[in-house]
Amino acid sequence: MSVRLERMIAIDAAIRSGAFPDVRSFMQRFEVSERTIRADLAFLRDRLNAPLVYDRARRGYRYTDPTWMLPSLLVSEGELLAFFLSVEVARRYLGTAFEAPLRKAVEQLASALPHKLQVDMGQLARHYTLQAGAVAEADPLLLSILFECIRECWSLDIRYFTASTGERKRRVIDPYHLFNVRGEWQVVAFDHLRGQFRQFAVIRIEEWRVLKDRRFTRDPTFSEQEYLRTGFLAERGDTAEEIVIWFDAYQASYIRGRVWHVTQQVEEHSDGSLTLRFQSGALGEIRRWVMSFGRHAVVKAPETLAADLVAECEATSQRYHGAHS
Numbered sequence: 001m002s003v004r005l006e007r008m009i010a011i012d013a014a015i016r017s018g019a020f021p022d023v024r025s026f027m028q029r030f031e032v033s034e035r036t037i038r039a040d041l042a043f044l045r046d047r048l049n050a051p052l053v054y055d056r057a058r059r060g061y062r063y064t065d066p067t068w069m070l071p072s073l074l075v076s077e078g079e080l081l082a083f084f085l086s087v088e089v090a091r092r093y094l095g096t097a098f099e100a101p102l103r104k105a106v107e108q109l110a111s112a113l114p115h116k117l118q119v120d121m122g123q124l125a126r127h128y129t130l131q132a133g134a135v136a137e138a139d140p141l142l143l144s145i146l147f148e149c150i151r152e153c154w155s156l157d158i159r160y161f162t163a164s165t166g167e168r169k170r171r172v173i174d175p176y177h178l179f180n181v182r183g184e185w186q187v188v189a190f191d192h193l194r195g196q197f198r199q200f201a202v203i204r205i206e207e208w209r210v211l212k213d214r215r216f217t218r219d220p221t222f223s224e225q226e227y228l229r230t231g232f233l234a235e236r237g238d239t240a241e242e243i244v245i246w247f248d249a250y251q252a253s254y255i256r257g258r259v260w261h262v263t264q265q266v267e268e269h270s271d272g273s274l275t276l277r278f279q280s281g282a283l284g285e286i287r288r289w290v291m292s293f294g295r296h297a298v299v300k301a302p303e304t305l306a307a308d309l310v311a312e313c314e315a316t317s318q319r320y321h322g323a324h325s
Contacts, residue, residue, distance in 0.1 A: 007032075007040055012070055015052070020060025138185045138202040145210060146187050146202070149175045155214040156189075159207040160200060169193070173200065174216040177224040181233050188227055190219070197227060199236050229262060230281045233289065237281020244301040245276045251296035275300070287312070 007030055014021040026037045041061070045052040051064040149156050156175060161168050173189035176197070180186070185202040230240040247255050249272030256266065261278035268274050280286060283305050290297050290309060299306040 004040070008044065008070070011040060011044065012050075015061050015063060016066070018062070020055060020058040020062060022060045025060075142202060142205060142208060143178070143185060145208065146175050146178060149210060150178065153215045153218060155192075155211040155216055157209040157211055158200075158205050161204045161206055163201075163204065168206065172211070173198075176218065176222060177227075178202075179224075179228065188224065190216070197222065230279070232261060232280045232282035232285045235282035235285035237283070239281045240279040241281060241283075241302050243276075243278050243280055243286060243305070244299070245290060246273060246298045246300055247276065247293070248273050248296045251293050283308070 007026075010029070011021075011026060014026075023034055023037050023041075026032075026040075027034055030037070041052065044050045048070065050070075051068050052061060053064055054060070055062050146156070148154070153174075156173050157170065158173060159168055159170050172192040173187075174192075175187050175189045177188040178185060179188070186199045187202055188197060188199045190196070191198040227236070230237040252272060252274040255276060256268075256274060260276065261280060263280075264276060264278040266274055266276055283302075287305060287308060290299055291312065299309055
């Protein structure tokens, strides 16, 4: 149901735009057969009573009554959940290689919500969207290959670009786990070059070759949760330290109520400010995160991170003064 809902809304929007779309354009867009698209158009015309006609002069479909709207349909909460997740998550984050298994998982999740509700599809199309931000577009084929290597325990020979040094090096990795942070895919893998577990940004894997004759044995002591526990957002931290950050009353309103880290503790203050505490070793990522709040956040611990932020703020101030002198 969720897949067809997606197509119905998209087909309606394309026709309503006045672009005179044809069957082939819908086939290419949804990667389905001609039979499927013609069935969708027939459903739209015959079951939903859409004033749909084929304009031979413009070689595409249009509505004879532009004021017609998609009717409300009776769908379950599960179907609605499946629609929201499959449309936005599958299309924006996973790519075509992961779409089928994700949709199956979404449908299983949705089946647990049996209650019915009315959904106005026209309103949904106009008033719902998701802004993904600066999403790093990972190669769907590479994501699929990494998933297969994790499942089959195949090593991967890669050429990797390290952004911090500007170097490109060949590495052999044993992929263990994929995770997504703010739209960017990371793979946790055992790095044979360093002899330890590391994480790699998928978009910086420039070349790869699956070593199907080189199956690795998973380390039974490795835990994805423990590996990521000392990190913060997209950065891994080797040794966890206590992080203490104070947020003023203005910024506290945006900080409270969110889980920033699995170890976090929040201390509220009478003036409306709050102190956030958690354990992490990803000081570089935390520094960048804190700086995004400007004067509304102050690092109290560790001292090394606080001193680093002071130096960074002073250097930033000097650069601004230099630019305007």
